[in-house]
Amino acid sequence: MSRESSTPPKQVNISTLLADNLRSILTVVAVAVVVATLFTASTPPGLLSGGLTERLAEAIRAAATPTQVWPTPTDRPRPPIGIVVGHWGDNNDPGAVCADGLTEFQVNQDIAYLVQKNLSAEGFDVDLLQEFDPGLNGYQALVLVSIHADSCEYINAQATGFKVASTLNNPHPERSARLTACLRNRYAQATGLTVHNSVTPDMSSYHAFDEINDETPAAIIETGFLNLDRVKLTQETDQVARGISDGILCYLYNEDILPNPTDEP
Incomplete structure (x- = not known):
């Protein structure tokens, strides 16, 4: 019995089939777009709802208007606080020098x-100045305070305490007065020393x-006498500062x- 001859099945080209389908889909989409465009152009304004018309108009305006990009604002640096380390x-003037070699400059520096x-x-920038x-020429700061100390020599039993003074020729005397009052008050509270009225x-x-x-409020403080107030100025420096x-x-x-109970009239 002879084997019957048969014709092999015809193979389907997948790429050709996909291309044909894609062309059909694109044709349908193109026709739909054309029809929609013609419908919109020929439709009287009254047939579209007011809300839809308004939304379409807003969308067109938004697309046509470029978005303004503003630069991100940056904070201006805050002025510093200036501290002058006396001497x-x-x-030319190294300040007071005690018999045992202790210098006013050393005391001022430790306090500063x-x-x-x-x-x-507290979050402030602080400049230590000679x-x-x-840099003092035209120096701008929130405040400037110069730190000094009084004589090492024994003068009398009343040569104890601190002094605070501000400029006499300031265009803002109320600021200087306020700064001086604050320093006197808080310094007396922290140290227990009294004001020595010998500015x-x-x-x-x-x-x-x-x-x-x-515009820079400024004051100078003599923190105490390096004789009778020496312990306070050298061993209790944290209170002074x-x-x-x-x-x-x-x-x-x-x-x-x-008012402080230690304030002198």
Whole structure:
């Protein structure tokens, strides 16, 4: 029995089939777009709902209007607080020098470093400046305070306490008065020292007052006498620095000033 011959089945080209289907789909879509366009163009305005017409108009306007991109605003840097370290870098006047070698500059520097630390912890930038720092010329700051100390020599039993003074020629005397009051109040509270009412012309006419910008409130403080107040100034420096820091913050934050029991009339 002979094997019957048979014709092999015709193979289907898949690529050709897909191409034909795609052409059909594109044709249908193109026809639909043309019909929709003609319908929209020939449709009277009243046949479309007002809301739809308005939304279409808004979409067209939005597409035609470029989006304005504004730059991101950046905060302006806040002015610093200036602290002058009394007699730092002053070769002509090194300040008080005690018999055992302790210098006023050393005391001023130790206090200034702690003041800087305290105020930096409050979020402020603090500049430590030399006595005749070139940066003092036109210096602009939230406040400037110069730190000094009084004589090592024994004068009398009343040679104890601190002094605070501000410029006499300030265009904003109320600011200077406020700063001075804050420093006196907070320093007395922190240290227990009393105000010594012997402000000298060297303090009220302190050179830096004439060098800095007129808008910078400034004061000078004599933290105590290096004789009778030596323990306070050298061993309780944290209290001294806290008094100055709190006085500056009192001014900047416009805090209340209450009378101290140690205030002298």
